[in-house]
Amino acid sequence: MRRVFRDLGVREVVELDIRERQEAREEAKIRLLDNVAGVFFSGGDQRRMTSQLGDTPIYGRFQEIYDEGGVICGTSAGASVMSDVMLISGDSKESYRLGDLQMGPGFGLIRGVIIDQHFAERGRIGRLLGAVAQNPRYIGLGIDENTAVVVEGGMHLRVIGEGAVYVVDGESVTCSNIAEGRQHAALSIHDVRLQVLSEGDSYDLAMRLPMSSEQGRESRKDAADK
Amino acid sequence: MRRVFRDLGVREVVELDIRERQEAREEAKIRLLDNVAGVFFSGGDQRRMTSQLGDTPIYGRFQEIYDEGGVICGTSAGASVMSDVMLISGDSKESYRLGDLQMGPGFGLIRGVIIDQHFAERGRIGRLLGAVAQNPRYIGLGIDENTAVVVEGGMHLRVIGEGAVYVVDGESVTCSNIAEGRQHAALSIHDVRLQVLSEGDSYDLAMRLPMSSEQGRESRKDAADK
Numbered sequence: 360m361r362r363v364f365r366d367l368g369v370r371e372v373v374e375l376d377i378r379e380r381q382e383a384r385e386e387a388k389i390r391l392l393d394n395v396a397g398v399f400f401s402g403g404d405q406r407r408m409t410s411q412l413g414d415t416p417i418y419g420r421f422q423e424i425y426d427e428g429g430v431i432c433g434t435s436a437g438a439s440v441m442s443d444v445m446l447i448s449g450d451s452k453e454s455y456r457l458g459d460l461q462m463g464p465g466f467g468l469i470r471g472v473i474i475d476q477h478f479a480e481r482g483r484i485g486r487l488l489g490a491v492a493q494n495p496r497y498i499g500l501g502i503d504e505n506t507a508v509v510v511e512g513g514m515h516l517r518v519i520g521e522g523a524v525y526v527v528d529g530e531s532v533t534c535s536n537i538a539e540g541r542q543h544a545a546l547s548i549h550d551v552r553l554q555v556l557s558e559g560d561s562y563d564l565a566m567r568l569p570m571s572s573e574q575g576r577e578s579r580k581d582a583a584d585k
Numbered sequence: 586m587r588r589v590f591r592d593l594g595v596r597e598v599v600e601l602d603i604r605e606r607q608e609a610r611e612e613a614k615i616r617l618l619d620n621v622a623g624v625f626f627s628g629g630d631q632r633r634m635t636s637q638l639g640d641t642p643i644y645g646r647f648q649e650i651y652d653e654g655g656v657i658c659g660t661s662a663g664a665s666v667m668s669d670v671m672l673i674s675g676d677s678k679e680s681y682r683l684g685d686l687q688m689g690p691g692f693g694l695i696r697g698v699i700i701d702q703h704f705a706e707r708g709r710i711g712r713l714l715g716a717v718a719q720n721p722r723y724i725g726l727g728i729d730e731n732t733a734v735v736v737e738g739g740m741h742l743r744v745i746g747e748g749a750v751y752v753v754d755g756e757s758v759t760c761s762n763i764a765e766g767r768q769h770a771a772l773s774i775h776d777v778r779l780q781v782l783s784e785g786d787s788y789d790l791a792m793r794l795p796m797s798s799e800q801g802r803e804s805r806k807d808a809a810d811k
Contacts, residue, residue, distance in 0.1 A: 452705060452706055452707070452708055453705050453706065453748075454704075454705040454729050454748050454749035454781070454783075455749075455781075478680075479678060479679050479680040479708060479710075479711050480678055480679065480708075481678070481708070482678055482705060482706075482707070482708025482709075482710075484705075484708075484710045485705050485749070488781055503680050503771075506771075521771065522679075522680050522771050523680035523681075523711070523771045523772060523773070531778075533795075534795070534797045536783065536797070536798075544783065544784075545729075545732075545747065545748050545749045545783035545784065546749060546781055546783060547749070547781060547782055547783040547786050547797060547798075548780075548781045549780050549781075549782075549786075549795040549797065550778060550779075550780065550795070551778070551779040551780070551781070552757075552776060552777070552778065552779070553776075553777040553778075553779045554774075554775050554776065554777070555680070555681075555714055555772055555773060555774045555775075555777070556773055556775075557680075557762065557770065557771035557772060557773040558770075558771065560773050560775075569759075569760070569775040569776070571760045571762070571773060571775065572762075572773070
């Protein structure tokens with residue numbers, strides 16, 4: 360892992376290994392975060408991450424680093440924890456069935472989104488639709504492997520990498536059976552707006568609007584012309 | 586297979602086994618279709634079905650049975666062949682990459698749709714989006730296992746079974762990179778309208794409008810009240 364970051368040009372890499380909540384209060388561990396410009400969360404179990412780190416001094420430091428313009432990033436479970444509501448578990452490779460999903464409170468660094476990962480590879484569109492159906496105020500973000508979203512200012516995201524990012528937007532939804540409460544009935548949800556974004560595409564979370572890499576190039580050109 | 590149909594109340598079941606195109610011209614085989622009220626296509630290889638049956642006397646009989654109000658149905662590859670353009674192959678469990686899809690001419694019993702099957706189970710939303718991106722005139726229909734669409738009059742479909750049916754509607758698409766021709770680049774497609782339909786939901790292919798089972802019950806009640 361260290362080598363990956365060194366190859367990417369990161370000069371100094373320190374490993375912060377926290378297994379229990381008590382460790383997230385140790386002075387020596389907290390000190391490791393002095394002068395840190397970025398934090399990367401590896402994969403694992405998102406509920407383990409939030410339950411062991413949530414509201415500890417270490418978590419406070421993450422929030423400070425973020426607020427001061429540092430980069431907080433993560434992969435797999437480490438991506439899922441970034442949002443205020445996070446997806447914990449639910450069946451992949453199935454259409455969503457009422458009741459088959461666990462969600463919980465994440466780190467809250469990005470608001471208004473629910474993030475899923477290994478997206479196309481594990482056939483997770485069903486469960487992300489289920490998550491969005493529960494409250495279309497949240498935008499569903501499904502991120503493929505070897506693919507990332509770069510979120511700036513908490514509101515503007517840009518896609519990098521070789522796969523796609525799916526944005527499930529429930530604002531336009533006209534009808535769903537999610538509140539009927541028939542356990543295990545297949546989800547019905549009408550008029551979802553779906554964005555499939557690839558490298559260079561971006562998306563405005565506030566406006567719920569996609570922009571293609573070409574439009575981006577054009578507007579950058581416009582800006583340069585001015 | 587015979588027993589399944591007997592249990593469903595079908596009084597007489599004959600098996601029509603055609604392996605080569607020549608057999609689809611044999612008088613004895615054609616005769617098997619006298620007085621037949623319905624035809625069921627098993628799974629297999631959709632291109633094998635169309636290449637061996639297309640435009641043969643046997644295929645002519647299928648068309649007659651259909652035109653006279655008979656039921657033509659199929660599962661797996663036998664479902665894919667029903668449309669005028671059919672999906673032949675493409676990667677599952679991946680986001681669609683430009684160029685990674687084979688389509689071809691199907692039996693043409695339903696117009697304006699492209700059908701995919703084993704849909705959630707094999708993670709096929711990516712390839713169906715790729716198919717629709719190529720020409721949004723076609724509506725993508727993704728059908729889960731143990732789930733079916735009943736199409737009446739070629740225009741109105743109704744969902745039965747335990748899973749979901751996904752309708753990928755590209756009419757509203759504002760932008761895609763499908764024509765850029767960068768082989769294997771991940772697809773970008775913006776503003777797709779997605780319907781997730783379950784048992785009892787229906788969809789009007791001409792109007793591109795979903796109707797929930799509840800709305801259906803209401804309008805049936807309205808009709809009964811009149």
